[in-house]
Amino acid sequence: MEKYAPIAEQLQHFLYEEVHKTGIKNVVLGLSGGIDSAVVALLASRVFGDNLLCVKMPSHYSSQSSLDDADEFSLAFNLRSITSSIEPMLKAYEEVNPDMDNLRRGNLSARLRMSTLFDLSAKHNALVLGTSNKSELMLGYGTLYGDLACALNPIGDLYKSEVYELAEYLNVTNSIMKKAPSADLWAGQSDEADLGYTYSQLDKVLKLYIEEQLSREKILEMGYDAKMLDMIIERNLRNQFKGKMPLIAKLRQNIRL
Ligand SMILES: Nc1ncnc2c1ncn2[C@@H]1O[C@H](COP(=O)(O)OP(=O)(O)OC[C@H]2O[C@@H]([n+]3cccc(C(=O)O)c3)[C@H](O)[C@@H]2O)[C@@H](O)[C@H]1O
Ligand SMILES: Nc1ncnc2c1ncn2[C@@H]1O[C@H](COP(=O)(O)OP(=O)(O)OP(=O)(O)O)[C@@H](O)[C@H]1O
Ligand SMILES: [Mg+2]
Numbered sequence: 001m002e003k004y005a006p007i008a009e010q011l012q013h014f015l016y017e018e019v020h021k022t023g024i025k026n027v028v029l030g031l032s033g034g035i036d037s038a039v040v041a042l043l044a045s046r047v048f049g050d051n052l053l054c055v056k057m058p059s060h061y062s063s064q065s066s067l068d069d070a071d072e073f074s075l076a077f078n079l080r081s082i083t084s085s086i087e088p089m090l091k092a093y094e095e096v097n098p099d100m101d102n103l104r105r106g107n108l109s110a111r112l113r114m115s116t117l118f119d120l121s122a123k124h125n126a127l128v129l130g131t132s133n134k135s136e137l138m139l140g141y142g143t144l145y146g147d148l149a150c151a152l153n154p155i156g157d158l159y160k161s162e163v164y165e166l167a168e169y170l171n172v173t174n175s176i177m178k179k180a181p182s183a184d185l186w187a188g189q190s191d192e193a194d195l196g197y198t199y200s201q202l203d204k205v206l207k208l209y210i211e212e213q214l215s216r217e218k219i220l221e222m223g224y225d226a227k228m229l230d231m232i233i234e235r236n237l238r239n240q241f242k243g244k245m246p247l248i249a250k251l252r253q254n255i256r257l
Contacts (some may be wrong), residue, residue, distance in 0.1 A: 004169035008043060017145055018152050019127055020102055026051045026126035030147075030183060031074060031081060033066035035167050035176055036131040036155060042170045043154050053124060054081035059090050061105070064183050069175045074098045076173050082246045084120070086112040106185030108148025118149075127151040135160040135199055139244055140233065141191065141243055142157020147183075148242060157173040159206060160199040174248050197228050205232055 019027060027044055031054035032039050044052045056070050074081040089112050094100060099106070117128045130150025132142050134157055142148045155163055161183065167177060181191040181199065192198050205224050208214045209232060214222075219229055251257065 001165055001169040004166045006140075006168060007158075008046075008169060010049045011043050015044060015129075015152065015154055017049070022151075024028075024125060024127050025054065026124050026144065027129050028053045028055060028117055028120050028124065028126045029129040029131060031056050031070050031079075032049045033068070033070035033176065034075070034179075034181065034184070035172065036133055036163060038172045038176050039163055039167050039170060040129055040131045040154055041078065041079060041197050042071075042077065042172065045077060048105055050080050050081065051126075053111050053120065054079050055117060055120060056081060056083045056087050057116055058083065059112075061109065061186050062184055063182075063187070065175075065179070066182070069173070070177070073173050073176055074195045086116060102186045102189075106183065106189075107143045107146060109185050110143035110183075114149045118195055129153070130156065132156055133158055133160050133163045133212075135206060136201055137243065138210055139195065139202070140242050141195065141235075142242065144242050159203040161203045196231065201225075201228065202232065205229055209233065209236070 009069070015027075019025075025048075029037060029040055029044065029049055032040055037054075041052065041054055054070075054074055056067065056074075058067055066111075070081075082230030086109060090105075091111060093108060097104075102155070114128075120126070121128050126151045130148070132148055133155050136142050137148075137156055155166075158166065164177070182189050183191065183194075185249060195202065205219060205228060208222070208224075209217050209229070216229060216233060220226055
């Protein structure tokens with residue numbers, strides 16, 4: 001895991017430089033009890049110390065183990081943390097929209113957490129740190145204007161399996177290292193069940209397709225599963241919009257106003 005020492009160093013430098021440029025001194029992030037936010041929290045605490053605020057935002061759908069793991073983690077690393085529940089807001093919306101399915105409820109939860117974080121960023125004169133990894137970003141596995149929204153994301157160029165390795169280097173607590181990745185948006189949700197494959201399977205193919213830019217045919221020749229590859233390609237194409245700014249109608253190229 002020693003190869004992660006310069007990577008951690010580089011990501012900390014990125015955080016320091018980019019936050020410093022804005023003149024802002026504080027950062028906030030959502031701490032879920034999962035590995036992505038744990039890694040970002042440790043990188044940020046090395047740079048910002050107590051100017052990092054970790055925010056636990058439970059809902060009535062959060063698993064108790066996630067909340068316990070987040071508590072254990074923030075205690076172990078002495079992180080400044082607060083709890084700001086999204087439960088009352090989510091329940092109020094559910095009351096007037098009793099027909100919501102898991103997907104809508106999950107996306108709303110992610111957006112309520114985003115609203116909470118940006119509100120706290122205004123309160124504390126802080127920037128919001130993002131926690132999406134490259135596997136999620138390439139597959140569009142995240143909520144637009146929800147967990148994808150941030151000022152800076154130090155781990156967006158690391159695949160999930162690399163986040164695990166960085167987490168090991170950073171000594172992330174065992175309970176977080178060992179548990180299955182989950183968006184925790186509904187009871188029993190798991191990333192790998194949603195996506196149909198493990199991150200270890202997905203990352204191998206994602207790296208060939210995204211980093212090596214190999215064609216579908218070439219990757220199939222190498223013996224990878226066609227169903228998984230097509231799912232990756234389809235998700236990657238269908239979710240491109242999540243990485244772009246909203247389209248604005250351009251008028252002034254052709255018309256003088
Ligand atoms: N081509 C296009 N150009 C611009 N906008 C487009 C679009 N197609 C749909 N849209 C819009 O995007 C919306 C769909 O995107 P979005 O609202 O993001 O939602 P969607 O992609 O449907 O779902 C988000 C997925 O990410 C997962 N997730 C969410 C949050 C956290 C985590 C986690 O791992 O922690 C995972 C969640 O379980 C779900 O599978 C549509 O309702 C529509 O408004
Ligand atoms: N209960 C929560 N409290 C605070 N933040 C949360 C909560 N649930 C989700 N988030 C935020 O949403 C982000 C996206 O969740 P995601 O599940 O992808 O990451 P993770 O929980 O850190 O890691 P893992 O994917 O391994 O579960 C989290 O990193 C965190 O910033
Ligand atoms: Mg999670």
